[in-house]
Amino acid sequence: MVDYRREGNVAILTVNNPPVNAISTRVKDGIYECISRAKNDTKVSVIVIHGHGKHFIAGADIHGFSGQRESSKVVATLPEVIAFMEASNKPIVAAIHGTALGGGLEIAMGCHYRIATKSARVGQPEVLIGILPGAGGTQRLPRLCGLGPALDLISTGRHIKAPQALKLGIIDKIVSDDILKEGIAFAKAVIDKPLNGRRISTLPVKDAENAEQLISAANASVRKRQRGMMAPIWNIKAVAESIKLPFDEAMEKEAEYFTVLVTSSQARALQYAFFSERLAPKWEVPGVASYNTVKPMNIKTAAVIGAGTMGTGIAMALLNARIPVTLVEQNKQFLEKGVKMIQDLYAGSVRLGKLTADQAKYLLSNLKTSLSYDDLSTVDCVIEAVYENMALKKEIFAKLDNACKPSAVLCSNTSSLDIDEIASATKRPDKVIGTHFFVPAYYMRLLENVRGKLTSPETIATVQSLGVRIGKIPVVVGNCDSFVGNRMLGTYTSEAQFLLEEGALPHEVDSVIKDFGIPIGAFEVSDLSGLDIGWRIRKERYEKLEKSGKKHDPNARFINGERFSPLGDTLCEKGRFGRKTGMGWYRYEKPGAKEPFIDAEITTLLEDYSKKHNITRRKISPQEIFERCFYPLINEGFKVLEDGIATRPEDIDVIWINGYGWPKYTGGPMYYANQIGLDKIYDTMCYYYEQHPTSSHWRPSALLRDLAKQQLPISQWGKQVASRL
Numbered sequence: 027m028v029d030y031r032r033e034g035n036v037a038i039l040t041v042n043n044p045p046v047n048a049i050s051t052r053v054k055d056g057i058y059e060c061i062s063r064a065k066n067d068t069k070v071s072v073i074v075i076h077g078h079g080k081h082f083i084a085g086a087d088i089h090g091f092s093g094q095r096e097s098s099k100v101v102a103t104l105p106e107v108i109a110f111m112e113a114s115n116k117p118i119v120a121a122i123h124g125t126a127l128g129g130g131l132e133i134a135m136g137c138h139y140r141i142a143t144k145s146a147r148v149g150q151p152e153v154l155i156g157i158l159p160g161a162g163g164t165q166r167l168p169r170l171c172g173l174g175p176a177l178d179l180i181s182t183g184r185h186i187k188a189p190q191a192l193k194l195g196i197i198d199k200i201v202s203d204d205i206l207k208e209g210i211a212f213a214k215a216v217i218d219k220p221l222n223g224r225r226i227s228t229l230p231v232k233d234a235e236n237a238e239q240l241i242s243a244a245n246a247s248v249r250k251r252q253r254g255m256m257a258p259i260w261n262i263k264a265v266a267e268s269i270k271l272p273f274d275e276a277m278e279k280e281a282e283y284f285t286v287l288v289t290s291s292q293a294r295a296l297q298y299a300f301f302s303e304r305l306a307p308k309w310e311v312p313g314v315a316s317y318n319t320v321k322p323m324n325i326k327t328a329a330v331i332g333a334g335t336m337g338t339g340i341a342m343a344l345l346n347a348r349i350p351v352t353l354v355e356q357n358k359q360f361l362e363k364g365v366k367m368i369q370d371l372y373a374g375s376v377r378l379g380k381l382t383a384d385q386a387k388y389l390l391s392n393l394k395t396s397l398s399y400d401d402l403s404t405v406d407c408v409i410e411a412v413y414e415n416m417a418l419k420k421e422i423f424a425k426l427d428n429a430c431k432p433s434a435v436l437c438s439n440t441s442s443l444d445i446d447e448i449a450s451a452t453k454r455p456d457k458v459i460g461t462h463f464f465v466p467a468y469y470m471r472l473l474e475n476v477r478g479k480l481t482s483p484e485t486i487a488t489v490q491s492l493g494v495r496i497g498k499i500p501v502v503v504g505n506c507d508s509f510v511g512n513r514m515l516g517t518y519t520s521e522a523q524f525l526l527e528e529g530a531l532p533h534e535v536d537s538v539i540k541d542f543g544i545p546i547g548a549f550e551v552s553d554l555s556g557l558d559i560g561w562r563i564r565k566e567r568y569e570k571l572e573k574s575g576k577k578h579d580p581n582a583r584f585i586n587g588e589r590f591s592p593l594g595d596t597l598c599e600k601g602r603f604g605r606k607t608g609m610g611w612y613r614y615e616k617p618g619a620k621e622p623f624i625d626a627e628i629t630t631l632l633e634d635y636s637k638k639h640n641i642t643r644r645k646i647s648p649q650e651i652f653e654r655c656f657y658p659l660i661n662e663g664f665k666v667l668e669d670g671i672a673t674r675p676e677d678i679d680v681i682w683i684n685g686y687g688w689p690k691y692t693g694g695p696m697y698y699a700n701q702i703g704l705d706k707i708y709d710t711m712c713y714y715y716e717q718h719p720t721s722s723h724w725r726p727s728a729l730l731r732d733l734a735k736q737q738l739p740i741s742q743w744g745k746q747v748a749s750r751l
């Protein structure tokens with residue numbers, strides 16, 4: 027795990043624990059033993075520590091925090107090992123490449139010098155997995171780079187690149203990519219230099235005079251940006267101890283706060299989410315194929331059909347990954363508008379310093395435009411992103427099938443439509459797949475890849491690997507109405523409206539949702555995306571019903587025996603489309619304004635509506651609002667597993683965290699359900715099903731019922747799921 031060798035008077039310690047040199051107990055022990063050996067070896071004058079493979083050290087082994095720790099051969103803890111390194115009278119140089127994160131940066135700060143390659147990144151990302159730097163990071167970093175930058179890095183968990191780390195004083199020098207050679211050369215040059223001033227624990231904290239202001243600004247930022255998360259608050263509290271207490275006493279506080287966090291349910295949930303996000307690309311269709319049995323096609327060029335918000339966002343996601351894109355529209359004006367949108371967004375990134383002008387120019391140079399499918403004969407992959415209309419999508423896929431080479435993969439960015447029906451318009455249904463992006467597509471990390479009945483494993487592998495390449499978290503799901511995310515969302519939006527019929531007001535429902543940690547309420551989001559979108563889809567459905575001889579009554583509260591709320595339609599008929607018209611479920615100062623206000627007109631409308639339908643309005647408790655919004659959503663997740671639409675609960679959680687703003691610190695709806703207790707969820711579902719028998723989303727899932735009896739950890743649900751498929 028840690029190799030020791032000597033070159034002249036330089037001892038070289040190589041940490042070798044693939045894939046990221048995480049600090050397992052054996053790595054920690056290995057470092058301690060090798061440092062002891064070097065200290066005792068009279069031929070050694072200086073020590074270099076570096077990492078084998080792609081990283082220096084990416085932090086403690088996260089598996090170890092949930093109790094799967096190996097026993098230790100040496101008594102010293104990681105903070106003690108680092109103190110032992112710092113106390114060494116022989117200089118130690120950390121030679122950093124790849125990343126030095128978490129415990130990795132803490133080890134580097136226990137060294138007397140740090141050098142790094144230009145592309146190396148450093149950071150204290152512990153907060154993102156619900157803990158804090160527990161090996162002196164909260165105390166050494168403010169001494170090294172100042173209180174302000176330390177508070178920022180530790181409370182946000184962000185990584186910074188070597189040039190910025192150099193400016194902040196976290197590293198001493200940027201060197202060439204031959205990191206070991208550079209490390210040895212640097213070490214030889216510092217052999218005789220005194221170590222006074224190089225032991226970070228002995229230094230004063232920089233910017234201590236501004237402590238009060240810096241700490242309250244950090245707390246304010248956390249309250250705004252990381253609402254509901256306990257780790258950022260405790261991280262700031264730990265850093266603040268560096269101002270109040272001597273190093274050793276502050277280290278005791280760090281250890282105390284570390285214990286609070288590492289044993290918290292938020293930390294466990296965040297660590298579950300960390301591994302679930304890394305599991306998602308490793309797709310598996312049970313009994314068919316999986317990521318390690320099929321090779322993806324190499325996508326060298328792509329095309330996007332449709333230059334609206336979605337199409338341009340997808341084009342940018344591809345361009346950002348250096349994939350040349352042809353953007354196709356049927357109308358020159360629309361095409362020009364789309365290109366302008368892309369140019370403006372890149373210009374914005376240049377203004378914000380996220381891209382240089384040259385980088386933006388290069389990315390744009392890979393964008394071609396066309397008004398004809400004839401220009402698509404050589405592309406490897408096409409992503410169609412026109413509006414949701416089956417007839418239109420089928421027409422486009424038939425044309426693409428004729429225009430594209432036989433090996434090209436044809437993707438539809440649909441959020442709900444039947445992939446098999448779209449594929450039926452082509453002679454290559456094996457190469458057709460849904461790629462459901464989320465708005466804005468260049469930013470949102472989720473990609474729901476929807477496999478049809480005939481989609482080939484190679485096509486699945488190809489879009490999964492493309493997803494990773496363009497920086498997304500790709501999740502494979504099956505084909506059904508609205509797939510996984512939107513199917514579960516449907517139960518939540520329906521129930522939110524039923525609550526309005528029975529006595530709640532939009533802001534009361536939204537505040538329960540936001541208090542749980544979802545950043546935006548159900549009615550706020552509906553106003554943001556526009557009520558008219560759902561209305562258009564519903565009107566198509568009413569027309570279809572009418573064609574089949576069933577007259578649609580605009581006041582009907584049931585469709586085919588299923589409870590339905592016509593409230594959304596009523597608002598649209600009044601021109602209340604949401605933010606864009608200055609009124610929806612809320613009122614806005616003017617069309618396009620962002621801040622919602624409670625609208626007395628809506629309160630009256632709801633009261634009149636309830637009276638008209640003989641519903642006695644009542645005060646609905648936050649607890650009932652919570653259960654009615656979230657329990658059917660969770661139950662639908664179990665039905666999704668039962669139907670084989672998702673193959674793993676982790677995938678559902680990844681979808682909700684990354685596509686719908688579900689608070690990551692609760693692990694996602696499936697993990698959260700397990701925390702509440704599946705038996706409790708099941709009993710509550712049964713209770714409400716009795717009260718609301720005309721809402722089938724209250725019918726408890728059979729999988730939920732069976733798992734509720736067994737109380738298994740989520741990692742062991744797989745067998746139950748598989749036995750139903």
Ligand SMILES: CC/C=C\C=C\CC(=O)SCCNC(=O)CCNC(=O)[C@H](O)C(C)(C)COP(=O)(O)OP(=O)(O)OC[C@H]1O[C@@H](n2cnc3c(N)ncnc32)[C@H](O)[C@@H]1OP(=O)(O)O
Nearest residue numbers: 045046048084085086087088104127128129151160161304
């Ligand atoms: C008393 C207590 C003392 C000290 C406490 C210290 C606290 C810590 O140090 S906590 C850990 C802090 N570090 C991190 O949070 C880093 C997490 N990792 C990453 O950010 C990334 O993995 C990366 C290092 C930037 C590399 O990214 P990428 O190249 O995209 O690869 P991934 O797919 O993310 O990861 C590859 C592979 O490695 C596994 N892995 C990564 N980091 C860890 C880790 N710290 N512990 C265990 N495993 C880790 C990851 O799960 C992947 O595994 P697969 O099996 O291949 O999916």
